Amino acid sequence: MNILEVSALNIFYSKSRIPVVEEVSFFLPAGKTLALVGESGCGKSLTGLAIMRLLPTGLEITGGQIHFENKNLLELSPEEMRRVRGGKIAMIFQDPMVSLNPVFTVGTQIAEVLELHRGLGRQKALAEAERLLAEVGLPAPKARLKAYPHELSGGMRQRVMIAMALAGNPKVLIADEPTTALDVTIQAQILALLASLKEKHNLSVLLISHDLGVVATLADLVAVMYAGRLVEKAPCEELFSKPLHPYTRALLEVLPRPEKKSLKPLPGQVPPPGARPAGCKFSDRCPSAQKKCFEKEPPWQEVFPRHWVRCFYVSDA
Template structure:
């Protein structure tokens, strides 16, 4: 469904790369989790896929192939028709995604009519059904409400509902459940899993919460300093991470029986002042002289000179 080939996204003024040679595949019906610290390039990579980059940032190389079409070479008008239809985006901040001067109903109906030749009544019925599906109480009445009349969690559910409206083939979710309580979070995740299973939709789920992905994603991709440092089937990655950064993230997750959370010292490097060799070397507990001298190769899914040993 989606193939990304050596994607590079840079600041246009300085040429500083923000997303550095990212490659991955997402199959129909598959959920790919993307995880990393703030500033690792997760969201910028996601916005690059459908060219929603802010001014001053642009794709500098690579290809994004969606259902056989190269989105990086697609005319703007054609790409706009795909957004909100076959490709849906769930944004992290619902107050940015929603128009404050239009009712929820107006915004949702517009999203349907922009891509479907149906009557306004049919579009309204579809919107009400999807609002109920994501846990909005009294959905017919809430269609007349404005975004400021919803709580933060309720606004986020509306944004998720809009993404569901046109039965997309690909959903890109950027921290989609951050504002939701645990019960609603589980409900939304179950709905997205059901959508992937029923319709064959591919899901790209971006999060900083590694524990969330453990029972949700089929594959996991770990990013650091704009690069993919590890990718593997979720079961294998959680059982035996190969990259020291992945292992450090896992050791910082609260689990039953763990009395002390590990602390990873330092911060991710500035992308305009990357260290020579491995970007993670200044923080890595396993660093060797070679790590500071040469960029690491990808070995068994991990971008590391000295990956952790795989468990049998």
């Protein structure tokens, strides 16, 4: 069963009508982790924000549907959406210093979610907040309720963010680069925490990341984005062992590894919206592009069971 279904999502710049995200479709199966992978500017974060209906001003959803619990989120009233957001669908961001309010204590901020989404009174909410902080592994949770975000380290702040996300008893957790701002030893702790919470609460997770190591650690399914489109989607093991799209293959080849002698970098860079090539959006950097690729956009098709690719010349690698 899929808990979240995004179909043919389009996001445009409101003024210039330049497309930023186009025809993005994916399903998030219940209890699974789907990773959206790509480099900056590919539209992965915007896709996450669109699900929460939190797109920044100047961008708008111009088409598509986002189904959650038999409802199209895009058709909910602002009031109904507020109840979903932070409740059944929660989100954590890259930089917990920016996402936490610096003038309120950690306890107040978590209690607010509990009062809003679970109708608890202040005292009960604070007790529950303490339990949540303990659950996410924050040392001395009772004392931390009175701490302000600046008094905590980056890792602790991210734990607070996760506690706050759990406060609404979510079914879906959208984690946008949850460990990118953290040191690698702290990242390992947060990844282990996310993995255990997902099991314990039967969460379905949409993980947004540029880091293939993080993706390989947490994901059941991986969707690769490039220039506002999905270019490949497959079960995690299959995507890493049998990447079919030239961009996915390039992403794996450019990773510096101790055993590699040299890298085979792609030329150029990700084109910004408005400067994307006609035809296949990867055609200008693709090592195996043919004439057809510059003229027509390849369709999004299931070439093997559960393995989707947007490429005319899928080679069986």
